[in-house]
Every structure is written in structure tokens, then in C-alpha cells.
Amino acid sequence: MAQKRRDFIKISSLSAAGLIFGAQQLSSATKINSKSKLGDFGPLDTLRTPTYCEVCFWKCAGWVYKDKEGNIKKVVGNDDDPNCNGRLCPRGTGGVGMYHDEDRLKSPLIRVTGKDGKQTFREASWDEALDLIAKKLKAVQSKYGGESLALFSHGSGGSFLKPILKGMGSNNFPAPSYAQCKGPREVAFSTTFGEALHSPEPTDIRDTRCLVLIGSHIGENMHNGQVQEMSDAIDKGAAIITVDPRFSTAASKSKFWLPIKPSTDIALLLTWIHEIIENEWYDKNYVEKYTYGFEQLKAHVKNYTPEWAYGITTIKPHVIRETAREMANASPAVIIHPGRHTTWYGDDTQRLRAVAILNALLGSWGRRGGFYIPDFTSVPSFPSAPFPKAEWTWRDAIEEGKYPLSGSDLSNGVIEASLPTAPEDKRVRAWVVNGTNLPMTMPDTKTTVEAMKALEFLVVIDTMPMEITGYADVVLPECTYLERYDALRILPGRFPTIALRMPATEPKYNSKPDSWIAKELSKKLGLDQYFQWETAEEMLDWQLKQVGSSLEEMKRIGVKQLPRAFGEPYFSEHSEPEFFTNTGKIELYSTSLAAAGFDPLPKYTPHMEPPEGYYHLNYGRTPQHTFSRTANNPNLTDLKDENAVWVNPKVAKQWGLTNGQPIYLENQDGVVTDFPIKIRVTERIRFDSVYMVHGFGHNNKKLSRAFGKGASDSQLITRVLVDPVMGGTGMRGNFVTFRFEKESEVTS
Amino acid sequence: MRYAMAVDTKKCVGCADCVVACQTENNVPIGYCRDWIVEVTDGTYPQLEIEIRSERCNHCDNSPCVRCCPTGASHYVEGGIVKVTPHECIGCGACITSCPYDARYGHPDGYVDKCTFCDHRIQDGLQPACVSVCPTKCMYFGDLDDANSEVSKVLKKRKFKTLIPQAGTKPQVYYLI
Structure with a gap:
């Protein structure tokens, strides 16, 4: 019985009771801690070195500890870092697995074609690999212009590689963190409040009285600071309202769970707005003083009654009323959380606009327990020659005027600009890809692969043999974050902070840091003017001295809090906040969306519904993994090594599915998964949806x-x-359906 | 001195950070663990409840594992912590069978291993590794004989339960409910 309970979440493959043990090679754990007062963790008889985590984008600052033999033993949070408060999440704690993973890329690889026409990789020296990259990039540059190069990056390496491509004349720097993730909410909050949310989001969760999660599953996404603050808020008795077709972990901590019908969120949001306006529950002073377009909004939502929304969302009218009331009672200490991965149904900017409007009506922006006003800091870059101006970018390769409000380079845009259908003279021809596994990061894997195949040259720089390396002409093994210096972490927050990452040990195998890779490449490309530092240490020390610190100091403290430069984190009676919108006010009615030809007020549009026998495909996160990048980490696979598809018991019965049964999923376009996935029969999901964790x-x-x-x-x-x-x-x-077998198993 | 732990099931999100932290702190080999997560779902859609618990050895006051150990390798140390002395353990597995909580495992090096409440850290005035990393701060550790310890204070304030109390083991890990 006891074993059964433990199997419920398969945390680890434990041995069964009664097992016979092998030879008695005894190794008692040696005492490794010494007396220390430096933080909660010892041991300090060994050196600790500062880092900030690279397992996800939250970038928590921490300390790396080594054992007496000098092997990396553990990573622990830095107490002075507001992103983690000395507590890393499981991925950060398990970050050591990235270093120890024996499947890491170990040597530069060059694609070669054998006599039989078969393509393989052969190991190469760094010199040879970098020579080849320099030659190929130059060839593409001279044939099509430097504009035809693009750098995809996620994480820290981009800052070193960017000057290479910029110096060659490119201005294509997409990151999937925008158009595949937080882009819509950045645009929505910019058009409403005049400011994007950035990272970490300025949600004042620790002091909130009501937290509304609409499709956000804090606790399963381990956005560390937010998880910690949500826990604090629970302690203080805050009410949580979770809107999700799935009974998420957060839903289980909530006062209200609204199991909404997928794709109908805007209807619910508009109805909440309606209720709050009709009942005059909005913050009248705030709305009058700071907002623009209230009357238009009021007229716009007039007919969006809870009864109207019930038919669309399946959420009962009295629940919609009660939850609206709950938010209003907490106002202004209420957060309708903007979420992070917000690219859902194509009307996402409008959905996030509705979220922003709701926050504005309740007066939560700039208020304690709502959204604090973050403070930013900047650290000067190491002096460099001015970069040439790009004559064109990926935007010129796609239809004119498409996506007018995109505030960043779109990964899907650059992919579109790399396809053979892009104009001959404005086509992207070569990519450098760092730390992002595009075939799994981007939706529609087929198009991504088509674009990669059309390229003249593809360099992949990664720590692991991710799928994308298979399409590369040259693969470079980057060392892990535990083995390298990187650009400083410079983050906004209640107080801005800077953090240092330095190597805890020498790079394993023949891997190298991006700083070294970029510097060496710059020499071969004749781009010395953009790399006027000799070593990363020199660059970092110079930068740190500009803000009154030094490399020496940062090695000691790891993270440094800087004073706020722009006033208080909350509005007060006397403050005169500025909103960087066209009207200088919080725009309930968006003049910039109107000017660009879009709905100035969000509308509900019905989306497609699954055909019979198909289910909405919902996906999300597990606390133990980040995207697809950690799926091979030995410490983290030990906690979770595969995903499962969540199926409501009614659906399972109808299909004859049982717990743990492997099944293929097929989507509406006839695409079947490469591999089977195990069924998880659970009451925690609606009957019209299935759910799986992304990244496997x-x-x-x-x-x-x-x-x-x-x-x-x-x-x-x-x-x-x-x-x-x-x-x-x-x-x-x-939409997906179940398939019991598949004609042929896929091979790598 | 009576060490005890309280785990707040209302805050725990089941992220398993405690599991990894224990593994790296105590050199627990990959594939084994001294602590683990249990998630229990009750009810039918949409009336549901989940209880999430970070579990480990309960360091019972009346430990069947200590009683049944033929060599004395399983023993109590100060504060009621139940420990195993590896070189005295013959790996017979009696303790594993006797534990109602399945809290012990056979280490590949041939002895039985389990949670020690990180007594090596306690001696240094630190919290057990699992407690110190938890992002939700859902774990409280300390001396029950000290009314001002974190664990005493939280147990005074909150409703709690222990696991399988009918086994008569008098477990010292408490779950806040």
C-alpha cells in the first residue's frame, strides 16, 4: 500500500521492499559542512562561486558549491536575490545535472558527406570549425548582404553573439520568448498603461488580497519569485480565483475554480468588466484621474451579462457575479494576472487588453497588492565601434504592414522570411542559433524544418544535442552556465539588481563559453572593433566599475541591489504618474490599436470547436522542467522523465482507455505523434479537453x-x-483524438 | 529535545525541490530518494480537492525500524532522529519491511539509507536541506520542546494530522491541513 501511494506521482524509481543487497561497499556520508554564518547553506571550507541560473528565464542568483575533490556538488539560492530569496526551484537545484549530463556536446562538429552520399558529423578542432563558420558567413554576406543573417537566441549567449551579426550588417534577432510566449501581453499592457511588463512581472503578489489566474498555473510554472509570493499570499489569507479548463495545482489552492470552456476567456473577462461597471464597483477616483475612454468602454460592455457569458463559457452566472465581487472587495490589492505564455488563439493581444482594462478599473496598477512600478537600471556596455545600419530586415520579406504593433523580432517572422517563398533579394539565408531548440520551441515543426533546409548555412551553439543540431552545418559545444562567465544579469524589480555569473570550474570536454566563441570568431571575421576587450573578466570589471562595483566585489556577493532611481513603487496622493500612451492616460479605449485599424476595445469572437471524437489540446508546464531543454538532465529526469495525457474519466470510458496505457495522439490535420504517450485518467480535466506537459x-x-x-x-x-x-x-x-497504433515507428 | 517537522499541505505545490535538494545535499544516488511527493485527488469534476505532501521518514517516537534491526545499525540520536550506521548495517531489509511509510531504501552500496533530518546541518545551526530550499516555505522544522521554535508555533496555530496514526508509531512529521 505504501508503495502504491508513492507511485501516485512517480518521483523516483525506488527499489521495492525486501530487496537483496549487493556487496557491502560501505561509504558513509562524510561530513561536509563547516561552521559558517554565510547564508543558510554550508559548506565554506570549499570555495563557493556566484552564478545566476540558466535553467529558465527567471535567472535566480545562486552559489555553486564544490566538494573537496573540486567537483560541482550543489547550487543554492543567493539570500540577497529578490528573484529567489535564497531558494532555487527544483530546476535550479537540479541545474548541476546540466553539468554532469554525459550526453553533452563534447566537440565542434562539421557536417560532411561521405562517398555513399550519406551525411554525417565529424569532430573538428575549434580553429577549423570557426574558420569554416567565418568563411560561410562571409560568403552569405557578400552574396546577399549581411542583412540576410539571423541570430535566434534564448538565454545569455545572445549578448556575445549579437555584435558579430550586427557587425556584419544584420538586424534580425528573434527570440521565441516574444512571439511564442509573452508578446501579446507586452503589447496589450503597453497600449493600455504605456508600459510593457517585462521580466520579472511587477505583480505585487505578496501583498495582494485577491489573485486571479486566468490560464496561468503558478506552482506548475516555477516562476520562482511568484511561486514564493503566492505562498506568502496564501499564508495571509488572500483569495485566489483560478480560471482553467484543468484543476491545476493553483486551482487546488483557490477559493474559486472556474473550469472554463477553452477559448472563451474573453467572454468571461468582458462580463467581469460589465459587472464591475454596472455595479459601480470600479475605483472611481482612479478611473477618473488616470484613465481614458471609460464611457466608450461602458457602452461597449453593456450587453455582456453573466447570463450571456454562461452560454459561452459554461461558468454559472452566480459564480461570475461572486468572483467579480471578490475582486472588487479586494481592490486595489487585486491582480488579474497577465500570465506569461499568452499566445493561444490569435486574438491574444485583445484578451490581454481585457485583462489590463480589468486591472485598470480596479485601480491595481501602481498600487500595493496590485502591480508595483518597477525600477530599471542600466549598465553601460563596453565601448565598441558603431554598428553599420541594416538596409532591410525580415520584416521586408513578409507582407507589408503585417503585425504593425510587434515590438520585437518574431521568430515565426524570420522563419517565414527564410522560406523559399520569401523574395529572392530579401530572404534570410543563414542562421546562428543559440540555446533554443526551434523544432520543439516553434509550433508547426514542419515549416521550421522546411526553412532550415532552405538555408545556405546553419550554425547551432548549444550544450546538448538537441533536435536542432541535426539540421546544422556546424555544431559548437557551448559549456554550461556553471562553467562560464556571462553577461551581467540586469533586472528590474521593486529594486533593480545586477548579478554575476562566473565559472565554478573549467569547462568539461572540449566545450567553450560564448564569450570566447564570439571573441575568436570576431578575429576571424575582422570584427575586432566590436570586441575591444580581451577577456570576459575585463569586460565585466569595466562595466561593473561604471555602476560603482567591481568584479572583485561581485565575486564576493554575487548579487547587488541598486537604489531606486525613479521614485516610489506605488502611486500616492501626491504622485503624478506618467503613462506613455498617446493620450498620456491609461487607455481603456486604445487609440493606438484604433489607429492601426484594430478593435480599440476587446471583442469576443467564437473560435473553432473540436469535431466529434476530438478534444482541445491544452498544454502547460511541470515544475521539474523548462521547455524541452531539461528533458535529458539526469537529476530532473529522475523526478519526471515523461509526460502523460490527461483524460477525463468519462472520455476514458468512452474510448476504453486505462491509466498508464500508451496511446498515440493524432491532430485535426492527421499529424500523429512520433511516440506514444501514457494516459492519465483524472477528474482534473474537462471532458472536452486533454492536457499534456510541453517539452517531451x-x-x-x-x-x-x-x-x-x-x-x-x-x-x-x-x-x-x-x-x-x-x-x-x-x-x-x-484538436486531437486517440490512435491505438501507428504504421511505422519513427527513427531519429 | 524533540526534533519535528511540519509540512503545510495548503502551500506545498509538489514541485519536488525538496527531493532534488536532498539528493544533492546527501549524495543520494540518482534513482533513489529520501523524500518524495504524494498528491491525493478527491472528488469528481468539478468538485475537487488535492492534498499535496512532501513526505519522508517520520522519525517516529516508537519506531518499528529501530526495534526490528538485528544489528543495532538503526538507532536514535539526540532529538529523536532515527539514523542508520552504514557499517553496522547488513542490508537484511527488515527495517524496510517494518516501516509503514516506506521511508527507507536499499543503497546500491549495500546498506539501508533514509532521511536524517540533515542532522549534519542541524549541528551547524542550519535547517534541513529540504526546508531551506522550499520555494513555498511550506516546511517548518525545529524542537518541539522549545515553545518558540517555528514548528511548535505553527502546530499551536494550525490544524494538523500525522500519517497512519493507527500504526502506533508516533510519527514526528506533521501535516498542516
Whole structure:
């Protein structure tokens, strides 16, 4: 019985009771801690070195500890870092696995074609690999212009590689963190409040009295600071309202769970707005003083009654009323959380506009327990020659005027600009890809692969043999974050902070840091003027001295809080906040959306519904993994090594599905997953939906622990609903059905 | 001195950070663990409840594992912590079978291993590794004989339960409910 309970979440493959043990090689744990007063963790008889985590974008600052033999032992949070308060999440704690992973890329690789026409990789020296990259990039530059180069990056390496491409004349720097993730909410909050949310989001969760999560599953996404603050808020008795087709972990901590019908969120939001206006529950002073377009909004939502929303969302009218009341009672200490991965149905900017408007009506922006006003800091860059101006970018390769409000380079835009259908003279021809596994990151894997195949040259820089390395001409093994210096972490917050990452040890195998890679490449490309530092240490020390610190100091403290430069984090009676919108006010009615030809007030549009026998494909996160990048980490796969598909018991009965049964998923376009995924029969999901965690189903055999484990949702996301406002790729418009077998198993 | 732990099921999100932190702190080999997560769902859609618990050895006052150990390798140390002395353990597995909580495992090096409440850290005035990393701060550790310890204070304030109390083991890990 006891074992059964433990199996419920398969945390680890424990041995069964009564097992016979092997030889008695005894090794008692040696005492490794010494007396220390430096933080909660010892041991300080060994050196600790500062870092900030690279396992996700939250970038928590921490300390790396080594054992007496000098091996990296553990990573622990830095007490002075507001992102983690000395507590890393499981991925950060398990970050050591990235270093120890024996499947890491170990040597530069060059694609070669054998006599039999078969292509393989051969190991090469750094000199040879970098020579080849320099030669090929130059060739593309001279044939098509430097504008035809693009750098995809996620994480820290981009800052070193960017000057290479910029110096060659490119201005294509997409990151999937925008158009596949937080883009819509950045545009929505910019058009409403005149400011994007950035990272970490300035949600004042610790002091909130009501937290509304609409499709956000804090606690399963381990956005560390927010998880911590949500826990604090629970302690203080805050009410949580969770809107999700799935009974998420957060839903289980909530006062209200609204199991909404997928794709109808805007209807609910508009109705909440209606209720708050009709009942005059909005913050009248705030709305009058700071906002623009209240009367238009009031007229716009007039007919959006709870009864109207009931038919659309399946949420009972009295629940909609009660939850609106709950928010109003907490006002202004209320947060309708903007979420992070917001690219769902293609009308995402409008949905997030509704979120922003609701926050504005309740007066939560700039208020304690709502959104604080973050303080930013900047650290000067190391002096460099001015970069040439790019004559064109990926935007010129796609239809003119498309996605007018996109505030960043779109990964899907650059992919579109790299396809053979892009104009001959404005086509992207070569990519450098750092730390992002595009075949799994991007929806519609087929198009991404088509674009990669059309390229003249593709360089991939990564720590692991991710799927994308299989398409590369040259693969460079980057060392992990535990083995390198990187650009400073410079983050906004209640107080701005800077953090240092330095190597805890020498790079393993023949891997190198991006700073070294970029510097060496710059020499071969004759781009010395953009790299006027000799070593990363020199660059960092110079930068730190500009803000009154030094490399020496940062090695000691790891993270440094800087004073606020722009006033208080909350509005007060005397403050005269500025809003960087056209009207200088919080725009309930958006003049910039109107000017660009979009709805100035959000509207509800019905979305497609699944055909019979198909279910909405919902996806999300597990606390133990980040995207697809950690699926091979030995410490983290030990906690969770595959995903499962959540199925309501009624649906399971109808199909004859049982818990743990492996099944293939097929989407509305006939795409079947490479691998089967196990069924998880659970009451925690609606009958019209299934759910799976993103990031599994790797098909590269070189990832020995991740290969063939679970299924990839990216593969099933072939219907991409693009947001016309900013080009975000909506990924929730896909439907799947179950398939019991498949003709042929896929091979890597 | 009576060490005890309280785990707040209302705050725990089941992220398993406690599991990894324990593994790296105590050199627990990959594939094994001294602490783990249990998630229990009750009810039918849409009336549901989940209880999430970070579980480990309960360091019972009346430990069947200590009683049944033929060599004395399983023993109590100060504060009621139940420990195993590896070189005295013959790996017979009697303790594993006797534990109602399945809290012990056979280490590949041939002895039985389990949670120690990180007594090596306690001696240094630190919290157990699992407690110190938890992002939700859902765990409280300390001396029950000290009325001002975190664990005493929280147990005074909140409703709690222990696991399988009918086994008569008098467990010292408490779950706040």
C-alpha cells in the first residue's frame, strides 16, 4: 500500500521492499559542512562561486558549491536575490545535472558527406570549425548582404553573439520568448498603461488580497519569485480565483475554480468588466484621474451579462457575479494576472487588453497588492565601434504592414522570411542559433524544418544535442552556465539588481563559453572593433566599475541591489504618474490599436470547436522542467522523465482507455505523434479537453534519457492562429483524438 | 529535545525541490530518494480537492525500524532522529519491511539509507536541506520542546494530522491541513 501511494506521482524509481543487497561497499556520508554564518547553506571550507541560473528565464542568483575533490556538488539560492530569496526551484537545484549530463556536446562538429552520399558529423578542432563558420558567413554576406543573417537566441549567449551579426550588417534577432510566449501581453499592457511588463512581472503578489489566474498555473510554472509570493499570499489569507479548463495545482489552492470552456476567456473577462461597471464597483477616483475612454468602454460592455457569458463559457452566472465581487472587495490589492505564455488563439493581444482594462478599473496598477512600478537600471556596455545600419530586415520579406504593433523580432517572422517563398533579394539565408531548440520551441515543426533546409548555412551553439543540431552545418559545444562567465544579469524589480555569473570550474570536454566563441570568431571575421576587450573578466570589471562595483566585489556577493532611481513603487496622493500612451492616460479605449485599424476595445469572437471524437489540446508546464531543454538532465529526469495525457474519466470510458496505457495522439490535420504517450485518467480535466506537459517526445537518439519519452505537443500544433496585431503564434486551436497504433515507428 | 517537522499541505505545490535538494545535499544516488511527493485527488469534476505532501521518514517516537534491526545499525540520536550506521548495517531489509511509510531504501552500496533530518546541518545551526530550499516555505522544522521554535508555533496555530496514526508509531512529521 505504501508503495502504491508513492507511485501516485512517480518521483523516483525506488527499489521495492525486501530487496537483496549487493556487496557491502560501505561509504558513509562524510561530513561536509563547516561552521559558517554565510547564508543558510554550508559548506565554506570549499570555495563557493556566484552564478545566476540558466535553467529558465527567471535567472535566480545562486552559489555553486564544490566538494573537496573540486567537483560541482550543489547550487543554492543567493539570500540577497529578490528573484529567489535564497531558494532555487527544483530546476535550479537540479541545474548541476546540466553539468554532469554525459550526453553533452563534447566537440565542434562539421557536417560532411561521405562517398555513399550519406551525411554525417565529424569532430573538428575549434580553429577549423570557426574558420569554416567565418568563411560561410562571409560568403552569405557578400552574396546577399549581411542583412540576410539571423541570430535566434534564448538565454545569455545572445549578448556575445549579437555584435558579430550586427557587425556584419544584420538586424534580425528573434527570440521565441516574444512571439511564442509573452508578446501579446507586452503589447496589450503597453497600449493600455504605456508600459510593457517585462521580466520579472511587477505583480505585487505578496501583498495582494485577491489573485486571479486566468490560464496561468503558478506552482506548475516555477516562476520562482511568484511561486514564493503566492505562498506568502496564501499564508495571509488572500483569495485566489483560478480560471482553467484543468484543476491545476493553483486551482487546488483557490477559493474559486472556474473550469472554463477553452477559448472563451474573453467572454468571461468582458462580463467581469460589465459587472464591475454596472455595479459601480470600479475605483472611481482612479478611473477618473488616470484613465481614458471609460464611457466608450461602458457602452461597449453593456450587453455582456453573466447570463450571456454562461452560454459561452459554461461558468454559472452566480459564480461570475461572486468572483467579480471578490475582486472588487479586494481592490486595489487585486491582480488579474497577465500570465506569461499568452499566445493561444490569435486574438491574444485583445484578451490581454481585457485583462489590463480589468486591472485598470480596479485601480491595481501602481498600487500595493496590485502591480508595483518597477525600477530599471542600466549598465553601460563596453565601448565598441558603431554598428553599420541594416538596409532591410525580415520584416521586408513578409507582407507589408503585417503585425504593425510587434515590438520585437518574431521568430515565426524570420522563419517565414527564410522560406523559399520569401523574395529572392530579401530572404534570410543563414542562421546562428543559440540555446533554443526551434523544432520543439516553434509550433508547426514542419515549416521550421522546411526553412532550415532552405538555408545556405546553419550554425547551432548549444550544450546538448538537441533536435536542432541535426539540421546544422556546424555544431559548437557551448559549456554550461556553471562553467562560464556571462553577461551581467540586469533586472528590474521593486529594486533593480545586477548579478554575476562566473565559472565554478573549467569547462568539461572540449566545450567553450560564448564569450570566447564570439571573441575568436570576431578575429576571424575582422570584427575586432566590436570586441575591444580581451577577456570576459575585463569586460565585466569595466562595466561593473561604471555602476560603482567591481568584479572583485561581485565575486564576493554575487548579487547587488541598486537604489531606486525613479521614485516610489506605488502611486500616492501626491504622485503624478506618467503613462506613455498617446493620450498620456491609461487607455481603456486604445487609440493606438484604433489607429492601426484594430478593435480599440476587446471583442469576443467564437473560435473553432473540436469535431466529434476530438478534444482541445491544452498544454502547460511541470515544475521539474523548462521547455524541452531539461528533458535529458539526469537529476530532473529522475523526478519526471515523461509526460502523460490527461483524460477525463468519462472520455476514458468512452474510448476504453486505462491509466498508464500508451496511446498515440493524432491532430485535426492527421499529424500523429512520433511516440506514444501514457494516459492519465483524472477528474482534473474537462471532458472536452486533454492536457499534456510541453517539452517531451524528443526524437534525437543522442539524448539517451529523453529519446522517445512521452509525446511532443509542438508536433501536434499545426494550426497556428497568428495574432494580427503583433504576430504571436496562437497554439491552442488544435484538436486531437486517440490512435491505438501507428504504421511505422519513427527513427531519429 | 524533540526534533519535528511540519509540512503545510495548503502551500506545498509538489514541485519536488525538496527531493532534488536532498539528493544533492546527501549524495543520494540518482534513482533513489529520501523524500518524495504524494498528491491525493478527491472528488469528481468539478468538485475537487488535492492534498499535496512532501513526505519522508517520520522519525517516529516508537519506531518499528529501530526495534526490528538485528544489528543495532538503526538507532536514535539526540532529538529523536532515527539514523542508520552504514557499517553496522547488513542490508537484511527488515527495517524496510517494518516501516509503514516506506521511508527507507536499499543503497546500491549495500546498506539501508533514509532521511536524517540533515542532522549534519542541524549541528551547524542550519535547517534541513529540504526546508531551506522550499520555494513555498511550506516546511517548518525545529524542537518541539522549545515553545518558540517555528514548528511548535505553527502546530499551536494550525490544524494538523500525522500519517497512519493507527500504526502506533508516533510519527514526528506533521501535516498542516
